[in-house]
Amino acid sequence: xxxxxxxxxAALFGAVVAGTLAFAVPSSxxxxxxxxxxxxxxxSAGTGGRPIVGGSTIATAHQQGALEKEFxxxxxxxxxxxxxxxxxxxxxxxxxxxxxxxxxxxxxxIIGRSTGLRTKILFSYTRFGAAYITGPIDSPAKSLxxxxxxxxxxxxxxxxxxxxxxxxKKNGWTERDFKTVSMDGDTLRxxxxxxxxxxxxxxxxxxxxxxxGKLIYSTGxxxxxxxxxxxxxxxxxxxxxxxxxxxVVTTLIKVAAWGSDEKNREAQxxxxxxxxxxxxxxxxxxxDVPLKWRLSPLLDEYFVENLKKSIVQAKEFRLIxxxxxxxxxxxxxxxxxxxxxxxxxxxxPEFNAAGKPKLAQK
Amino acid sequence: MKYPHPIKIxxxxxxxxxxxxxxxxxAAGPTNQQLQKQIEELKALVTSLQQQVQARQAPAADTxxxxxxxxxxxxxGLDATDKIESATKADIDGLRTDLENYKYEQKxxxxxxxxxxxxxxxxGGSVQVRATAQEQASRAGSTALxxxxxxxxxxxxxxxxxxxxxxxxxxxGRNLDYRLAFAYAKTSPGTDASQLNATDxxxxxxxxxxxxxxxxxxxxxxxxxxxxxxxxxxxxGEELRPVINSAQFLGGLGVGNRQIGLIVRGDYDPYVDYGFxxxxxxxEYAFGVVNGSGPNxxxxxxxxxxxxxxxxxxxxxxxxxxxxxxxxxSAYKGTKNLTAGTTPAVVGQTKRDRYGxxxxxxxxxxxxxxxxxxxxxxxxxxxxxIKSRGQYVTAFYTWGEQWVASxxxxxxxxxxxxxxxxxxxxxxxxxxxxxxxxxKSKIATAGFNLFFAExxxxxxxxxxxQYENPAQRSANELLAQFQFGF
Numbered sequence: 073x074x075x076x077x078x079x080x081x082a083a084l085f086g087a088v089v090a091g092t093l094a095f096a097v098p099s100s101x102x103x104x105x106x107x108x109x110x111x112x113x114x115x116s117a118g119t120g121g122r123p124i125v126g127g128s129t130i131a132t133a134h135q136q137g138a139l140e141k142e143f144x145x146x147x148x149x150x151x152x153x154x155x156x157x158x159x160x161x162x163x164x165x166x167x168x169x170x171x172x173x174x175x176x177x178x179x180x181x182i183i184g185r186s187t188g189l190r191t192k193i194l195f196s197y198t199r200f201g202a203a204y205i206t207g208p209i210d211s212p213a214k215s216l217x218x219x220x221x222x223x224x225x226x227x228x229x230x231x232x233x234x235x236x237x238x239x240x241k242k243n244g245w246t247e248r249d250f251k252t253v254s255m256d257g258d259t260l261r262x263x264x265x266x267x268x269x270x271x272x273x274x275x276x277x278x279x280x281x282x283x284x285g286k287l288i289y290s291t292g293x294x295x296x297x298x299x300x301x302x303x304x305x306x307x308x309x310x311x312x313x314x315x316x317x318x319x320v321v322t323t324l325i326k327v328a329a330w331g332s333d334e335k336n337r338e339a340q341x342x343x344x345x346x347x348x349x350x351x352x353x354x355x356x357x358x359x360d361v362p363l364k365w366r367l368s369p370l371l372d373e374y375f376v377e378n379l380k381k382s383i384v385q386a387k388e389f390r391l392i393x394x395x396x397x398x399x400x401x402x403x404x405x406x407x408x409x410x411x412x413x414x415x416x417x418x419x420x421p422e423f424n425a426a427g428k429p430k431l432a433q434k
Numbered sequence: 435m436k437y438p439h440p441i442k443i444x445x446x447x448x449x450x451x452x453x454x455x456x457x458x459x460x461a462a463g464p465t466n467q468q469l470q471k472q473i474e475e476l477k478a479l480v481t482s483l484q485q486q487v488q489a490r491q492a493p494a495a496d497t498x499x500x501x502x503x504x505x506x507x508x509x510x511g512l513d514a515t516d517k518i519e520s521a522t523k524a525d526i527d528g529l530r531t532d533l534e535n536y537k538y539e540q541k542x543x544x545x546x547x548x549x550x551x552x553x554x555x556x557x558g559g560s561v562q563v564r565a566t567a568q569e570q571a572s573r574a575g576s577t578a579l580x581x582x583x584x585x586x587x588x589x590x591x592x593x594x595x596x597x598x599x600x601x602x603x604x605x606x607g608r609n610l611d612y613r614l615a616f617a618y619a620k621t622s623p624g625t626d627a628s629q630l631n632a633t634d635x636x637x638x639x640x641x642x643x644x645x646x647x648x649x650x651x652x653x654x655x656x657x658x659x660x661x662x663x664x665x666x667x668x669x670x671g672e673e674l675r676p677v678i679n680s681a682q683f684l685g686g687l688g689v690g691n692r693q694i695g696l697i698v699r700g701d702y703d704p705y706v707d708y709g710f711x712x713x714x715x716x717x718e719y720a721f722g723v724v725n726g727s728g729p730n731x732x733x734x735x736x737x738x739x740x741x742x743x744x745x746x747x748x749x750x751x752x753x754x755x756x757x758x759x760x761x762x763x764s765a766y767k768g769t770k771n772l773t774a775g776t777t778p779a780v781v782g783q784t785k786r787d788r789y790g791x792x793x794x795x796x797x798x799x800x801x802x803x804x805x806x807x808x809x810x811x812x813x814x815x816x817x818x819x820i821k822s823r824g825q826y827v828t829a830f831y832t833w834g835e836q837w838v839a840s841x842x843x844x845x846x847x848x849x850x851x852x853x854x855x856x857x858x859x860x861x862x863x864x865x866x867x868x869x870x871x872x873x874k875s876k877i878a879t880a881g882f883n884l885f886f887a888e889x890x891x892x893x894x895x896x897x898x899x900q901y902e903n904p905a906q907r908s909a910n911e912l913l914a915q916f917q918f919g920f
Binding site: 117118121122123153154155156157159160161162163164165167168170179180183184186187188189223228229233251252253254263266268269391392393 | 604605645646647648707708709710711712751752753754798835838839840841843844845846847
């Protein structure tokens with residue numbers, strides 16, 4: 073091969089690289105008046121890692137295809153990413169510019185903000201859920217105290233870790249009073265079945281019905297101990313496409329209204345059970361609280377105070393290293409517009425800081 | 435503790451009542467009035483039991499009725515004909531039969547249609563398929579009777595590996611693991627045959643827990659044939675190196691060779707950012723003792739070689755700009771045989787020492803690695819040591835989701851894999867003897883990697899070779915290859 077032929081080959085190399093690069097440049101770097109794709113990161117996944125989930129308004133919207141229908145006429149794709157790695161995985165996606173919207177528990181989003189992730193909280197999607205500690209079927213433990221010094225599993229970095237911290241604090245303990253280990257949901261279920269842990273932060277009902285687990289402790293629907301979840305948009309996306317953000321919020325609030333209607337309770341459980349978590353488990357875990365309380369999207373006094381309290385507790389439990397300021401973090405204007413447009417003002421009851429209803433609902 | 439079921443209490447009370455009444459009647463020879471009274475009491479008892487049964491059945495019926503009514507509410511994603519119905523014994527028997535058939539079929543398929551191993555084993559490997567175009571004529575890698583060539587298609591690498599746990603500690607992860615790996619190699623001079631050489635063959639134990647949390651330190655003890663903890667590139671498996679050709683000093687100083695021995699690797703005081711599942715050990719360390727004679731050989735002298743490595747990673751959050759900034763130093767104190775004479779014979783031993791320094795920074799999309807390595811080799815007689823030196827710097831720009839752990843782990847039904855792209859440039863210098871002039875070689879590489887499946891990538895490297903030796907002409911080389919793993 074002479075030099076001129078080699079130069080031709082080298083030119084070919086350059087052309088291949090340049091062509092591939094032109095094709096590969098992320099669409100997000102190109103200025104557009106609307107996005108080609110809306111990327112939603114979900115901090116959970118179905119049993120066995122399936123991309124279908126339950127237990128929230130956003131899960132219902134995914135299964136109903138609500139956002140896809142809303143944006144089909146604009147040619148905007150909706151891309152869902154379901155993360156078995158839960159909230160920490162969603163944080164990683166935002167940090168790498170791979171998420172526009174996300175569903176998140178309170179601790180991971182607090183950690184994210186403490187380290188500089190820029191998000192705007194759009195609405196809440198869960199509150200007042202009970203927390204459970206479940207052990208192997210033949211566990212001799214009858215209370216949380218019986219697990220002191222034993223192996224207690226929780227998915228660290230998720231809202232469960234903060235909720236566990238609250239429960240332990242109420243009893244005068246800390247994580248250090250137990251051998252706490254980190255396990256995701258699927259791993260923890262398997263570990264309870266094989267008795268590799270003495271207890272774990274997970275609902276007991278599926279495990280009980282399989283004859284491998286039993287309830288050791290439950291908080292019940294306690295506003296002081298319950299976690300809350302949020303749906304957020306990245307600051308960058310919100311700055312570029314506020315109209316799209318409004319349409320996303322309005323669509324999801326419409327779904328939230330459907331899901332909060334008691335007459336749809338069973339139908340919603342059925343949708344959610346496609347995730348692999350049983351219908352029975354949803355029945356049991358959503359039994360004690362009206363859906364309009366449990367699935368309320370409101371950023372009311374209870375939500376704000378609970379968020380502030382969670383930040384303080386996350387620092388106290390040494391789960392974050394820096395203070396978190398909530399000024400400018402909430403963007404309730406999108407929720408308020410959606411409630412007005414959908415004539416849903418007053419549909420969900422507002423709660424005071426103590427978790428008591430303030431106003432009569434519609 | 436189990437609480438008795440309410441219906442069982444009722445039954446027990448009813449049974450006790452009947453027995454009491456019957457017992458009393460048998461013992462005393464009852465009058466008609468007494469018998470009448472007992473009949474009335476029994477009637478009352480039966481009525482009470484009937485009421486209890488009805489009370490238990492009514493809510494269940496109401497629930498079923500209500501649930502049926504609610505289920506027929508047409509909801510998005512639901513079939514309007516959905517109803518809640520009770521399974522019959524025949525339904526359950528049918529399900530049981532299906533389950534038994536399924537279990538039987540699975541067991542037979544496992545025995546007759548799958549590969550079984552004594553212990554859980556993962557089988558993997560990688561293959562490179564390469565096209566080369568080069569200015570400088572070459573005959574390397576071909577038969578003894580080859581003519582000059584400027585291009586060739588090659589299979590430069592094919593590996594096969596087996597790994598798994600010999601003992602798996604499910605509760606804390608103090609596992610005893612193994613790995614056995616082979617790599618294909620051409621014969622030299624080339625023939626139609628090829629060799630399959632053992633590359634890795636080791637057993638590894640983790641005395642510290644690996645499942646208890648990211649904040650716990652790690653420690654492994656590895657015995658057998660393995661890569662040595664020297665610098666950055668020498669520790670990375672062939673299939674994971676970003677550049678097609680390895681840095682020159684890996685071969686020149688021999689630190690890329692596998693060794694047989696015992697090596698301890700661990701870390702201390704990891705910085706954990708649970709918000710991102712990120713773990714950065716403040717200190718990583720390794721030390722060990724090896725033969726020093728390379729892979730697949732017994733020791734070639736009576737001295738062992740010793741090695742150590744220490745690396746420091748900045749303890750910062752995942753979102754920090756300084757994430758994954760790591761500085762490391764490595765040392766290898768070895769002994770090699772000295773040979774002399776026309777028929778080489780061992781005339782003594784001398785040192786074969788290696789020292790290295792490295793910097794690693796990888797904060798997507800930018801990354802940079804720098805390695806410096808120096809060799810000191812003794813010589814026959816009283817001459818000065820031969821000092822050699824190699825160093826390279828690689829800068830890369832990456833975009834796509836290949837390196838985002840959460841994207842790789844995302845839930846998916848099918849074999850979706852995001853495309854990722856990497857542009858890089860490397861400058862690599864190696865001087866095998868600093869005391870000699872004109873023996874230095876430099877390689878500048880521009881490259882592009884396209885990752886389009888989980889274990890498959892397409893690589894293009896344009897290499898420019900430059901030699902100090904005026905007898906060797908500078909040359910260019912274009913390499914393009916697919917590398918796929920399985």
